[in-house]
Amino acid sequence: xxxxxxxxxxxxxxxxxxxxxxxxxxxxxxxxxxxxxxxxxxxxxxxxxxxxxxxxxxxxxxxxxxxxxxxxxxxxxxxxxxxxxxxxxxxxxxxxxxxxxxxxxxxxxxxxxxxxxxxxxxxxxxxxxxxxxxxxxxxxxxxxxxxxxxxxxxxxxxxxxxxxxxxxxxxxxxxxxxxxxxxxxxxxxxxxxxxxxxxxxxxxxxxxxxxxxxxxxxxxxxxxxxxxxxxxxxxxxxxxxxxxxxxxxxxxxxxxxxxxxxxxxxxxxxxxxxxxxxxxxxxxxxxxxxxxxxxxxxxxxxxxxxxxxxxxxxxxxxxxxxxxxxxxxxxxxx
Amino acid sequence: xxxxxxxxxxxxxxxxxxxxxxxxxxxxxxxxxxxxxxxxxxxxxxxxxxxxxxxxxxxxxxxxxxxxxxxxxxxxxxxxxxxxxxxxxxxxxxxxxxxxxxxxxxxxxxxxxxxxxxxxxxxxxxxxxxxxxxxxxxxxxxxxxxxxxxxxxxxxxxxxxxxxxxxxxxxxxxxxxxxxxxxxxxxxxxxxxxxxxxxxxxxxxxxxxxxxxxxxxxxxxxxxxxxxxxxxxxxxxxxxxxxxxxxxxxxxxxxxxxxxxxxxxxx
Numbered sequence: 001x002x003x004x005x006x007x008x009x010x011x012x013x014x015x016x017x018x019x020x021x022x023x024x025x026x027x028x029x030x031x032x033x034x035x036x037x038x039x040x041x042x043x044x045x046x047x048x049x050x051x052x053x054x055x056x057x058x059x060x061x062x063x064x065x066x067x068x069x070x071x072x073x074x075x076x077x078x079x080x081x082x083x084x085x086x087x088x089x090x091x092x093x094x095x096x097x098x099x100x101x102x103x104x105x106x107x108x109x110x111x112x113x114x115x116x117x118x119x120x121x122x123x124x125x126x127x128x129x130x131x132x133x134x135x136x137x138x139x140x141x142x143x144x145x146x147x148x149x150x151x152x153x154x155x156x157x158x159x160x161x162x163x164x165x166x167x168x169x170x171x172x173x174x175x176x177x178x179x180x181x182x183x184x185x186x187x188x189x190x191x192x193x194x195x196x197x198x199x200x201x202x203x204x205x206x207x208x209x210x211x212x213x214x215x216x217x218x219x220x221x222x223x224x225x226x227x228x229x230x231x232x233x234x235x236x237x238x239x240x241x242x243x244x245x246x247x248x249x250x251x252x253x254x255x256x257x258x259x260x261x262x263x264x265x266x267x268x269x270x271x272x273x274x275x276x277x278x279x280x281x282x283x284x285x286x287x288x289x290x291x292x293x294x295x296x297x298x299x300x301x302x303x304x305x306x307x308x309x310x311x312x313x314x315x316x317x318x319x320x321x322x323x324x325x326x327x328x329x330x331x332x333x334x
Numbered sequence: 335x336x337x338x339x340x341x342x343x344x345x346x347x348x349x350x351x352x353x354x355x356x357x358x359x360x361x362x363x364x365x366x367x368x369x370x371x372x373x374x375x376x377x378x379x380x381x382x383x384x385x386x387x388x389x390x391x392x393x394x395x396x397x398x399x400x401x402x403x404x405x406x407x408x409x410x411x412x413x414x415x416x417x418x419x420x421x422x423x424x425x426x427x428x429x430x431x432x433x434x435x436x437x438x439x440x441x442x443x444x445x446x447x448x449x450x451x452x453x454x455x456x457x458x459x460x461x462x463x464x465x466x467x468x469x470x471x472x473x474x475x476x477x478x479x480x481x482x483x484x485x486x487x488x489x490x491x492x493x494x495x496x497x498x499x500x501x502x503x504x505x506x507x508x509x510x511x512x513x514x515x516x517x518x519x520x521x522x523x524x525x526x527x528x529x530x531x532x533x534x535x536x537x538x539x540x541x542x543x544x545x546x547x548x549x550x551x552x553x554x555x556x557x558x559x560x561x562x563x564x565x566x567x568x569x570x571x572x573x574x575x576x577x578x579x580x581x582x583x584x585x586x587x588x589x590x591x592x593x594x595x596x597x598x599x600x601x
Contacts (some may be wrong), residue, residue: 095435
């Protein structure tokens, strides 16, 4: 299917040599190396619809980059299958290359000694993009990423933010249906980050590109992703919308209410318990036994207002960072 | 379109050099110093000698100066341009070579072609100046010049493939510094850059005949100065062509194996 990603039972095992500690250990490793198999990705299945932005999340070493490398055709899976825009990437690398664009963090694909615009021209000819089309796309990217202010500068003299913006443009100049972004905004300042997010939103909403994004920046996830796939130790832990994840791992809200009458008898509400009660001030939280079925903070707010007469009310909600931390801890324990 | 991307890819190095004038100045200075010193050395060595190792003074000086000029053909500052396979492996940017609709082997070859053509313009410029100044002798005849050009081309193809093997080594070892040091020394010694192979003992010359290095430089330069007569040229060219074919097949095999081993730092 055009622009879709389909991953079924994907596994990838690496074989590495164990380096034993100390001088004797190093000698033993030299004479009798011990090889171990490390499963970086294990039986992962998910799909991404055309025009969807999916955040592939997980702690360091979870297997995110390995998954992306398989989907870009760089690595061949040990087992399982993957299709990107209808192409098996590791079997038809060149055909796949025309359908995809990729940015790997701070690793630039631009030519270090040349001005940015020269790199764009090289890529234009490699991807056989007609000149008029290239010029129009470059103008569109310039409007969004402000490239013209530095595109005559040699890559070695660019700031990190300028280089990543150039790399993003370079990855999309050939109009790929699918874009893989492996921690694209790592180390960038907030202004450039926002510019990049706006650019990505535009590419998804206006151009209909499918984007697979890995990041540790939860603000980015919150602002861009509709759906999240969480992997840990190479295994898929969760695949769902942000709301679903919040419901499952983010029930750490609190509703702080000041009652009109300090002598009101306060009772727990369905799915909501009283955490603290001091005079007129009451703090409600999700009932610990409810788990994933606990009411959302907005449902709780409504329930408290309907049941009690309050003079002041405020909510504290766990941000996505807390939610993901809880999800990682849960995945670790599992 | 294929020609266009070939042209764009090939011109990366020359363009990068043109954007870095200090590097070009350094090349000019180094080349001038090397030519002057080498010419002086061989003039000095032949001061009291008529013919040694089958070469007279003019032949020896011509050989040595041409060797210096020819060594410019693939001696660019790729490291500063962050465009060696070693660096791409180190920085993890090698992945981009596998994400383009241009096979890595073709990209590598096109980049090398551009480098060698750029180096050739330096060598040609140096040759014209040296010829005008009488430092080097012209070829004995038009036929010698033609055979020399063909032999130099084959020699550069051999050299490209030898260097390519070193680059490909990075796919297995990540680093190739030690191998590179050994190879550069072996290449300079066994191809006759330091001194024409004719000055070495017979056993050394026999051993060199089984290695590809003398095909890179010693053969074309010996043809140029007439140390190898034109009548023997066909055999020498055939040996050079055989090395090109052998190394081409070997490096093609290595590219296929390397594609399964694309690793990068992290993730």
